[in-house]
Amino acid sequence: MAFDLTTGRRGLAALGEVITRWLAHLHALDVTIEPLAEMRDVRFTWYVGLDAEGTRIGNQLWSGGEIDDADQSRLVGLFRLTLRDADAVVDALKGEPVYLLLAMTHDKLLRMKPQNLVMGLPLRQLEAVS
Numbered sequence: 001m002a003f004d005l006t007t008g009r010r011g012l013a014a015l016g017e018v019i020t021r022w023l024a025h026l027h028a029l030d031v032t033i034e035p036l037a038e039m040r041d042v043r044f045t046w047y048v049g050l051d052a053e054g055t056r057i058g059n060q061l062w063s064g065g066e067i068d069d070a071d072q073s074r075l076v077g078l079f080r081l082t083l084r085d086a087d088a089v090v091d092a093l094k095g096e097p098v099y100l101l102l103a104m105t106h107d108k109l110l111r112m113k114p115q116n117l118v119m120g121l122p123l124r125q126l127e128a129v130s
Contacts, residue, residue: 005076005102007037016079019100019117026118027125030084039078039099047099048120050077051111054101076110077102081121093122 004011016033023029044062049055057071067075079100086094098121104110 007035012077012079015077015102019079019081019114022114023117023121027121027123029088029121029123032082032084033100034080034082036078036080042099043096044099045096046093046122047101048081048116049113050100050102050116051113053103053105055116057103058099058101071103074104074106074108075101076104083121088123088125090122090124098122 003015005015006012012035016035020031020033023031047058047062049058053074054077057067057075060067060071077100079102081098081100083089083098089096100117102110102112
């Protein structure tokens with residue numbers, strides 16, 4: 001399967017729509033997901049890596065680090081997820097967006113792990129699980 005995930009093209013918006021529908025089905029969540037070209041001057045309060053590389057890059061940013069050009073070039077998808085129901089979110093993160101990161105491996109493979117969305121979002125219903 002070929003899927004154009006070039007920034008500014010329809011593929012990233014379509015992937016955001018798929019994730020939106022998947023979250024509505026699994027968690028009964030009403031979310032908006034916006035593809036981003038870059039992240040500048042944002043409060044990086046929560047993120048979910050949609051794959052192992054996205055998680056690694058997110059961990060670097062979370063700890064205040066910078067990402068180098070190689071990591072930047074492997075970052076395929078960057079999204080801002082907003083939960084419309086503020087009561088579904090843990091209190092500390094109400095009103096804050098969740099950033100989703102999707103990146104290729106060093107050998108240019110893309111291995112999305114949608115299960116990260118199942119347990120990685122800051123949802124009230126997951127507080128009891130963790």
